[in-house]
Amino acid sequence: MLSLTFVCFIALPIFTLITYLFYGPGESWQHLQKTILPGYLANSFWLLIGTSILSLLIGVSSAWVVSRYEFTFRKQIEWLLILPLAIPSYITAYAYAGIVDYGGLLEQLFGKTFPKIDVMNLTGLIWVLSLSLYSYVYVSARAFFLYQSGRLLEASKMLGVGEFKSFFKLILPLSRPAIISGLVLVLMEVLNDYGAAKHYGINTFTTGIFRAWFSLEEPETAIYLSALLVSIIFILLLLERWQRRNKNYSLNSKSEYGLTRIRKRNSVSIGIYFIVAIPMFFGFIAPLIQLIQWAFLTYESVFTSSFITTSLxxxxxxxxxALLTVVMALVLLYTSKWNQLAIVKQFSKIGVIGYAIPGAIIAIGVLIPTLEFDKWLASFLKKNYDIKIGLLLNSSIMALLYAYVVRFIAVAYNPIEALTNKQAKSLVESSKLLGKNNLKTFFKVDFPLIKTGVLSAFVLVFVDVMKELPLTLILKPYQVETLAVKAYEYASDEQIMEAALPSIFIIITGIIPIIFLNKLINNAKSN
Known part of the structure; x- marks a missing residue:
């Protein structure tokens, strides 16, 4: 019963959106269907297609190169390729808008005669999002390649099949689940993006949700747009599951060992460096250089007491x-484990689908029930005790924290669950035989074994919250500022150089878990 209560609590925003669909759309819905909605669909579709192709091309090729070949600075390059994840896509978008603008890096390096490049369009947005998000594919593919069976490649060579053909006929099909899992994360982030699309003037579903909610003041229309967006996301997930069906991609662990890296001759090494240098430079180094330059120019006006307050x-x-999310993930995971009913364990999975839903939609799902509760409470107190109160939950820090938990609980749940699945059941059973209840067993046996997963979950959620923009823009209290919102406000006010300093602070907090993640992959490989 406790597990079901927590699931309902976490899934309340999603249930709210489903319920409000039955109330019908707003007055502008018919007009939007005929005019703007086709543009939302077309732009979102081409964003998904273009970003998918580029992210797959960059992510898979660079993952294979650092996994298969030995070359100078390989160890440094393999974690530098993950660093674009530390820069939120909207910040990369701001940086590229400046790089190609008058007085930007391109003009400083090549002079005013260098032809101007326009990135403030759909193609530019695809480029920016791909460079920001390809690392999801890179991390998943690289983790798989590191465990790939070397004997399979040897057997392939013995049959006279070359390296190039072996990769496309053998390695790539086997790595499909890992690559697709990374690609799904890319697609989620593309559909969740608001800051980059808004800055580049591209109408997408997320920008449409903001416009319907704030400009048109029609929450019903925003909910209908949200429902369409969620439907697209779940169709993508179902298509991936349907394509995989009952195919088995597992390898025989008894005959498996990792890839042996090989060193190529100089002419091939140049191609290898070219493959890894493009995403490394354009995805991280170039945007960071532009941001650092802007920060030096504007730090005196930006680095004030209010900036320090915003940072804190x-x-x-x-x-x-992060703390609340990890606690909720532990409660959800272990209450379902302690329950003997299989249906409860399956139902608990509903609580972790928030990460598949864009932040703007989660925010709307939180705004509605908190507003209804505040109205009911104000009416109840006025009627029974003649007490007048304002909004208690709506637009409060509690609502914002609740929305973060709903949005990111899957980020905390998955790494912790992965470790619990590796635990020997005999340890827990022995504890219970000694008369310890579930709670004591958790603190004495389970928690010491999963504390690494708990720490990694905390760090990952912490960074995701620091970067989150759409959800924070909608739900944050008036008196509360975050670095992500501050950077967005500067960029919206055409003070793009002033956005550099808060952006750099966000990047610094994002680099820490990137290094941590790389060490986890390498440690798993060495073990």
């Missing part, structure tokens, strides 16, 4: 959100 608020909110 961001860190505090991220810390509290």
């Amino acid at each position: 608020q961001s860190l505090g909110i991220a810390f509290l959100s």
Whole structure:
């Protein structure tokens, strides 16, 4: 019963959106269907297609190169390729808008005669999102390639099949689940993006949700757009599951050992460096250089007491959100494990689908029930006790923290669940035979064994909260500022150089878990 209660609590925003669909759309819905909605569909479709192709091309090729070949600076390059994840896509978008603008890096390096490049369009947005997000594919593919069976490649060579053909006929099909899992994360982030699309003037579903909610003041229309977007996401997930069906991609672990890296001659090495240098430079180094240059030019006006206050608020909110999310993930995971009913364990999975839903939609799902509760409470107190109160939950820090938990609980749940699945059941059973209840067994046996997963979950959620923009824009209290919102506000006010300093602070907090993630992959490989 406790497990079901927590699931309902976490899934309340999603249930709310489903319920409000039955109320019908707003007055502008018919007009939007005929005019703007086709543009939302077309832009979102081409964004998904273009970003998917580029992310797959960059992510898979660079993952294979660093996994298969030995070359100078390989160890440094393999984690540098993950660093674009530390820069939120909207910040990369701001940087590229400046790089190609008058007085930007291109003009400084090549002079005013260098032809101007327009990135403020759909093609530019695809380029920016691909460079920001390809690392999801890279991380998943690289983790798989590191465990890939070397004997399979040897057998392939013995049959006279070359390296190139072996990769496309053998390795790539086997790595499909890992690659697709990374690609799904890319697609989720593309559909969740608001800051980059808004800055580049591209109408997408997320920008449409904001416009319907704030400009048109029609929450019903925003909910209908949200429902369409969620439907697209779940169709993508179902298509992937349907394509996989009952195919088995597992390898025989008894005959498996990792890839042996090989060193190529100089002419091939140049191609290898070219493959890894493009995403490394354009995805991380170039945007960071532009941001650092802007920060030096504007730090005197930006680095004020209010900026320090904003930074502390961001860190505090991220810390509290990460702590609450990890606790909720542990409660959800272990209450379902302690329950003997299989249906309860399956139902608990509903609580972790929030990460598949864009932040703007989660925010709307939180706004509606909190507003209804505040109205009911105000009416109840006025009627029974003649007490007048304002909004208690709506637009409060509690609503914001609750939305973060709903949005990111899957980020905390998955790494912890992965470790619990590796635990020997005999340890827990022995504890219970000694008369210890579930709670004591958790603190004495389970928690010491999963504390690494708990720590990694905390760090990952902390960074995701620091970067989150759409959800924070909608739900944050008036008196609360975050670094992500501050960077967005500067960019919206055409003060793009002033957005550099808060952006760099976000990047610094994002680099820490990137290094941590790389060490986890390497440690798993060595073990």
